[in-house]
Amino acid sequence: MSEHFDQLLRHSPLGILCDLDGTLVPFAPTPEEAVPDEAVKSLVKRASALRNVTFVIVSGRTRDFLEQHFQGTYLIAEHGAFRRGDGAWEPLRDEPVELANLAVRLDELLLRYPKASVERKSAGLVLHYRRLSRGDREAFVVEATALLDKIPLLKPNPSTLAIDVRPAYLQKSTAVPWVREHCGNGARLLAIGDDLTDEHMFGALEVGDDAIVVRHGETRRTKARWEFQETGQVMAFLEELVALREGLRTTVTALPKAVELRPRGRAAAQSLLVVSNRLPSMRSAKDGRPESVGGLVSALGPALQKRGGLWLGWNGKTIDDDEEPVPALEGDFSPGLLGLDLKERWYRDYYNGFCNKVLWPLFHIFPSRVRFAHSGWLAYEEVHRVFADAAVNAVAPDGTVWAHDYHLLLLARDLRARGHTGPIGHFLHIPFPPPDLFEMLPWHREILDAMLSFDLLGFHTPGFMRNFLATVGSLHPARVSDEGIEYQDRRTRTGVFPIGILPGDYKNAEAPEFAEEIEGLLRILGPAKLVLGVDRLDYTKGIPERLLAFGSLLERYPEFRTKVSLLQISVPSRADVTDYAEQRSQVEEIVGRINGQYGEAHWVPVRYFYRAYEQAQLAHLYRAASVGYVTPLRDGMNLVAKEYVAAQSEDDPGVLLLSRFAGAAVELREALLTNPYDIDGMADDLRRALTMPLEERRDRHAKLLARVYGSTAATWGEAFLGALAACR
Numbered sequence: 109m110s111e112h113f114d115q116l117l118r119h120s121p122l123g124i125l126c127d128l129d130g131t132l133v134p135f136a137p138t139p140e141e142a143v144p145d146e147a148v149k150s151l152v153k154r155a156s157a158l159r160n161v162t163f164v165i166v167s168g169r170t171r172d173f174l175e176q177h178f179q180g181t182y183l184i185a186e187h188g189a190f191r192r193g194d195g196a197w198e199p200l201r202d203e204p205v206e207l208a209n210l211a212v213r214l215d216e217l218l219l220r221y222p223k224a225s226v227e228r229k230s231a232g233l234v235l236h237y238r239r240l241s242r243g244d245r246e247a248f249v250v251e252a253t254a255l256l257d258k259i260p261l262l263k264p265n266p267s268t269l270a271i272d273v274r275p276a277y278l279q280k281s282t283a284v285p286w287v288r289e290h291c292g293n294g295a296r297l298l299a300i301g302d303d304l305t306d307e308h309m310f311g312a313l314e315v316g317d318d319a320i321v322v323r324h325g326e327t328r329r330t331k332a333r334w335e336f337q338e339t340g341q342v343m344a345f346l347e348e349l350v351a352l353r354e355g356l357r358t359t360v361t362a363l364p365k366a367v368e369l370r371p372r373g374r375a376a377a378q379s380l381l382v383v384s385n386r387l388p389s390m391r392s393a394k395d396g397r398p399e400s401v402g403g404l405v406s407a408l409g410p411a412l413q414k415r416g417g418l419w420l421g422w423n424g425k426t427i428d429d430d431e432e433p434v435p436a437l438e439g440d441f442s443p444g445l446l447g448l449d450l451k452e453r454w455y456r457d458y459y460n461g462f463c464n465k466v467l468w469p470l471f472h473i474f475p476s477r478v479r480f481a482h483s484g485w486l487a488y489e490e491v492h493r494v495f496a497d498a499a500v501n502a503v504a505p506d507g508t509v510w511a512h513d514y515h516l517l518l519l520a521r522d523l524r525a526r527g528h529t530g531p532i533g534h535f536l537h538i539p540f541p542p543p544d545l546f547e548m549l550p551w552h553r554e555i556l557d558a559m560l561s562f563d564l565l566g567f568h569t570p571g572f573m574r575n576f577l578a579t580v581g582s583l584h585p586a587r588v589s590d591e592g593i594e595y596q597d598r599r600t601r602t603g604v605f606p607i608g609i610l611p612g613d614y615k616n617a618e619a620p621e622f623a624e625e626i627e628g629l630l631r632i633l634g635p636a637k638l639v640l641g642v643d644r645l646d647y648t649k650g651i652p653e654r655l656l657a658f659g660s661l662l663e664r665y666p667e668f669r670t671k672v673s674l675l676q677i678s679v680p681s682r683a684d685v686t687d688y689a690e691q692r693s694q695v696e697e698i699v700g701r702i703n704g705q706y707g708e709a710h711w712v713p714v715r716y717f718y719r720a721y722e723q724a725q726l727a728h729l730y731r732a733a734s735v736g737y738v739t740p741l742r743d744g745m746n747l748v749a750k751e752y753v754a755a756q757s758e759d760d761p762g763v764l765l766l767s768r769f770a771g772a773a774v775e776l777r778e779a780l781l782t783n784p785y786d787i788d789g790m791a792d793d794l795r796r797a798l799t800m801p802l803e804e805r806r807d808r809h810a811k812l813l814a815r816v817y818g819s820t821a822a823t824w825g826e827a828f829l830g831a832l833a834a835c836r
């Protein structure tokens with residue numbers, strides 16, 4: 109046995125704080141199925157009887173559950189809300205936690221996600237979503253978090269496929285001083301646990317104490333110094349420990365391994381680093397293909413895969429404001445993903461604040477939706493410094509860095525300040541606004557200065573690039589010429605790189621496991637022609653206008669009633685920003701109005717789904733739709749337009765009805781272009797699409813398909829990286 113553990117395990121008094129689920133008891137699909145077996149119970153009983161050892165189960169479970177399985181053991185229930193030593197249960201605080209006003213809204217949520225379940229406790233609740241399909245999980249978390257955030261007393265924490273909801277003060281860290289007090293003077297503590305709630309317990313330990321994390325294959329950052337992979341190893345270790353203290357053995361061999369520090373060496377060797385606000389969620393390393401909702405992922409995957417680069421971004425988790433984020437490799441993916449936590453303050457002020465309430469609406473020309481806050485700008489700068497620190501540690505000093513989107517406009521400035529000498533490029537996935545709008549930004553000069561630290565700035569369309577050059581020309585002293593933009597001793601080039609898709613994924617998408625649901629949906633829709641809208645639920649996508657135009661079609665051209673149905677699929681997005689929540693209610697209200705006004709016993713004019721679908725399911729729907737109804741008020745590119753084209757049958761293709769304000773309209777000139785601000789005009793265009801003769805449809809589609817194949821996600825990545833290399 110290592111000297112370290114020899115001393116710790118023989119120490120008296122010794123306190124052992126042990127989590128239950130995922131630590132002693134393996135995970136099961138539902139909490140009811142995860143119960144301690146006889147082996148666990150008997151081990152806990154023996155551990156509780158040891159002299160000079162205080163063995164405590166520290167769990168999120170209820171008092172009743174723990175009591176039912178463990179008698180004569182010290183117990184901590186509901187993450188510290190109740191504790192029981194030798195006497196009766198004591199509450200941590202006397203005040204009750206008010207959950208009543210949540211119940212109805214939770215019931216509504218569970219009706220829509222019947223495979224999710226809620227576990228109610230006296231001091232909070234747990235939403236379990238392990239049994240949802242992968243496609244539904246993200247949407248569920250977005251919706252549930254939005255719902256729970258409205259109750260300031262409660263704090264949701266999406267941990268291992270369950271969302272723990274409880275008052276912010278209820279953390280397992282409260283167990284640590286209680287156990288230390290029970291142990292008496294000179295105690296050393298050993299804490300064992302597997303999830304983020306246990307990290308609070310680890311964080312409250314003192315010098316001389318120790319912690320073991322149970323990984324379950326994950327590689328997230330931990331405060332523990334030691335690790336096991338699974339519950340069986342914890343059991344073996346505790347069995348030996350108990351036998352050692354009982355005098356039945358002289359050594360413990362089933363010891364944990366030391367947690368490896370962040371593999372800096374591997375990251376530092378990278379010659380290409382992609383940086384985006386959000387890391388993608390990925391499938392297993394075996395097929396290595398990205399799986400996520402959002403255009404960026406499908407576009408970047410191929411370029412990175414080819415070069416074996418690393419991708420740095422937010423891992424989707426938040427930490428308390430007093431904690432510091434430490435970059436850590438996420439999972440075992442190719443390309444490697446280097447994840448960063450965001451402090452809650454950054455999530456609020458940087459992500460939802462400056463990014464989503466300032467840059468997003470301003471760049472999409474919705475100035476009335478912009479909400480300036482100076483705290484947002486400060487957070488924007490601060491997060492850039494954090495990303496820059498992580499980036500310089502992850503890439504060779506002369507390596508290539510490719511930053512993405514409006515979340516990272518300052519990155520090159522901060523990388524240069526840290527001595528990075530390699531090429532740094534930026535691609536903007538959304539429009540760039542005209543100068544008079546950009547000037548509304550109180551920090552326009554700082555942002556332009558910082559953008560001119562990039563070697564290459566890429567845009568989707570010539571129009572966005574012209575807006576940028578005009579903005580520099582009117583608001584900045586830099587010199588704009590054919591050679592690029594010169595400022596101080598630097599030159600920045602600009603270029604147009606229209607992003608594409610991987611068309612083969614939509615052409616031949618076959619996934620029998622998902623087909624049944626879509627076929628069922630199409631059966632319900634019946635023989636009516638299908639008009640299809642697919643978007644993130646975002647006010648830039650023009651969903652209310654699209655619905656109103658459909659209503660106008662039914663009103664002014666009654667011959668279409670019962671002959672055509674609109675299916676609108678919206679994936680939940682930024683649901684915790686007010687404008688997005690309002691957009692959702694507005695869309696639901698218009699759908700209800702149209703259906704109430706025109707619906708008949710056997711025909712529902714509009715079907716609306718607020719959820720994500722698998723890519724293969726979308727391809728199936730695209731193919732079934734007579735019209736791809738893609739009508740954003742403004743959009744950087746819009747990949748749905750290209751996906752719709754790729755999925756059509758060449759013999760009998762549908763018609764792409766496309767907003768002239770989508771970046772895609774520049775390339776996809778043979779689509780039927782429409783103006784989404786003109787509702788009746790759009791209804792007329794929809795009518796034209798629905799009645800277009802087969803020959804014209806084929807002719808337009810063939811040309812569109814050639815364009816979609818001519819400029820794909822892969823050629824886009826290569827073109828940008830090639831141009832970036834050529835800058836030097």
Ligand code: ADQ
Nearest residue numbers: 402403537643644678679719720721743744745746747748
């Ligand atoms: P987005 O605004 O996210 O991207 P878009 O280009 O249309 O918009 O990409 C959306 C992606 O999400 C598509 O691949 C689509 O299939 C998928 N999706 C949408 N709804 C879905 C649903 N219900 N279920 C599953 N998948 C769904 C930003 C810019 C765009 C730009 C891209 C890429 O706003 O203008 O085209 O980046 O640069």
